[in-house]
Every structure is written in structure tokens, then in C-alpha cells.
Amino acid sequence: MIAGPAFSTVPTNPSRNGRRAMRVKLKGVNTVTHTAADGSTSKYYYHRASGKRLTGEPGSAEFLASFEEAGRAVAQERSAGTVSWLIRQYCDSQQWKKLAESTRTIGRFNLNGVEAKWGTTLLKHVDDRRSRALFLKWHDQLAETQPRAADNKLAALARVFSWGYNRGHLIHNPIATFERAYGNSRAELIWLPNHVAAFEAVANAEMQLSLLLALHTGQRQGDLLRLPWSAYDGEAISLRQGKGGRKVWIPCTDALRVALDAAPRRAxxxxxxxxxxxxxxxxxxxxxxxxxxxxxxTDDLHFHDLRGTAVTMLSEAGCTPQEIATITGHTLASVNKILELYLARTRALAQSAIVKLNAHRRNAK
Known part of the structure; x- marks a missing residue:
């Protein structure tokens, strides 16, 4: 058997007459020539670092794909037991794949920043109780100029560690909790009746319908923009949420039903x-x-704030957290958290509480 270099055909810079190709030596490939008993010869190609046999002929798409796959396998093996390895495992998990595409895009961006800093860190060092101080110091340094980005990157890393802990890759999550640096909390920003009236007074019919749909269904903007007419049966709206894939069935309020029945079906x-x-x-x-x-x-209200507003409206109407969750698609824990944060901004429940208190006192006499 004779070992030698392998060559592959790869494209160079394009010219006016199309893309030229040239034969270049692929580093990390061993060529083995086998001579049979009858004198015939055959060539085999192997990825040097992994010893894996490559498929296809040099220059073919199959050969290049086989070479790249073998390289990725070696990189994964070499990084086993590191933060980079754990991030890859997380991104191959069902927990990651079930996230909305937009959420994965943002998450991947943040994890790239995390990997650039902590990728080679061994998981046994993450498990060291002293690692928490190092992660928080990095967060604080980023927060000096980019507080929101610092929060997002550390939160992304915390999710990876949480996933790794639940699957036995880590003994604990050193950053399960941390104090956020970005102070612009939207906890009390909800649409009050005067805000809704002001918007409806200046918005066109298309914007008014989007406002009504958001307020009366509690769904995300992306789900509402994709919502087809076929999801409405004249009484209720059925949809599968893009984030998490949860299926919800929402009986329409009288106001929403009237608006949908009157709206033109142009698409x-x-x-x-x-x-x-x-x-x-x-x-x-x-x-x-x-x-x-x-x-x-003057309030810094966003479309997304309509989702929290819908939760508070349902609560003010007397709905239980369980009933609210079936409409909006939130988890029960999320509903309770929203109510805890947002209800301080409204007056309806406070007025209702005082009415009940007055009635209680009269009955007690």
C-alpha cells in the first residue's frame, strides 16, 4: 500500500466567463493505494485525524461533505467535556428545536458570544463553586457598556447550564439566578383604556383590527400576523402557537366576533x-x-405589552389563572407572574375589593 496526498477540485474567484476551478491539496487526507493480487490498483482516502474513510472521489461534492463531516466529528470529540460541547448538545436537543425560529436566531447569537469567551472551559471547572464569581464578573464587565446584551448572554448560558444539570452533565448551575443589569423594566407597562381609545382614534382599520385581536386573544404578534381566516369558525379562533407549539382555542368576545364578521377577507x-x-x-x-x-x-408602550394587558383584562373580568392560561397559552406560572407584576397598574380589582369589603362590613353588623 502506498500513502500519499489527496487533491480536490475547488472553485476560485468568479470571472466573466463563470467560476474557474483548480486542484488543490487537501490537508489532513491520506491516500492509500492498494494493489490486488491480479495487479489492479484501487485508491482509498482517509481523514488523517480521525482515521475515517472518506467517500466519493476527490473534487466531488460527496468527498468534500465527507471530509467536513469527519472534521466536525474530531472537533466534537476534542471539545468533549467543555462548555462548547455542552452548547452543541443543547442545540441538538428537542428543548432547543421546539423553540420558534426567531427565538433560536437570537439565542444562537448570544451563545456565539458565550462560546467565544467560555467555550474551552471544562465542565468540571463550571461545577467548581468558585466559578459563579467568574461568570458574574464577566457579566458585570459587559454591563458597563452593554447592560442588556450582558443580561441576554448570561441568561443564555444559564439556560444551557440548566439543561446540562437536568441531564446529568453538571452537578449544579452556578448562575441559576443573577441580578440583571438592564434596569428598564416593562413590568408595569400595560395598555389602559385611555391608551386604547387614543390609538383607535388615529389608526386605520387594519391597525384597529390588529389591536383588537391582540387585546381579545392575548396572542403574540407573529402568531397574529400568520393567523388565517380558516382558524375562525364564526365563534372561536383555533391556532398553534409558534413559540412552544401549544394549541389554543379562544372563544371570541362579542366585540371581536362583530369586527371579524365585518372585516373584508382579502387574503x-x-x-x-x-x-x-x-x-x-x-x-x-x-x-x-x-x-x-x-x-x-407619552408611555413607552409596545405591541407586545398587549399580551400582558390581555392577561390583566381577563383577571379583572373574574377569570382564574387556569382559565387565563387556556386562552393566552401561557404556563400557569407565567400567568401568576404577570398578574403579580401588572395588576398594580390597574384600578378595577382595587375598586372591586373595596366594594366586597364594604358589603362584608354591612353584613357583619
Missing amino acids: ITMLTKPDGTPWTKNAFHNAWKSAFTLTRI
């Missing part, structure tokens, strides 16, 4: 531009922002 989706074409995320954001500017509302 597959309920919400459209004035010309009847579906919204893109950016186009809707710009249209919503333009309408909100006309309201002269």
Missing part, C-alpha cells in the same frame, strides 16, 4: 396591509410605529 391571513397583501414583520412594525406616534401617548 388568506386575517391581518393585511390596506392593499390586501400579507404583512411582513418589518412592514407591520413600521406601520404600527407610525400609528402609535400619532396618538401622542
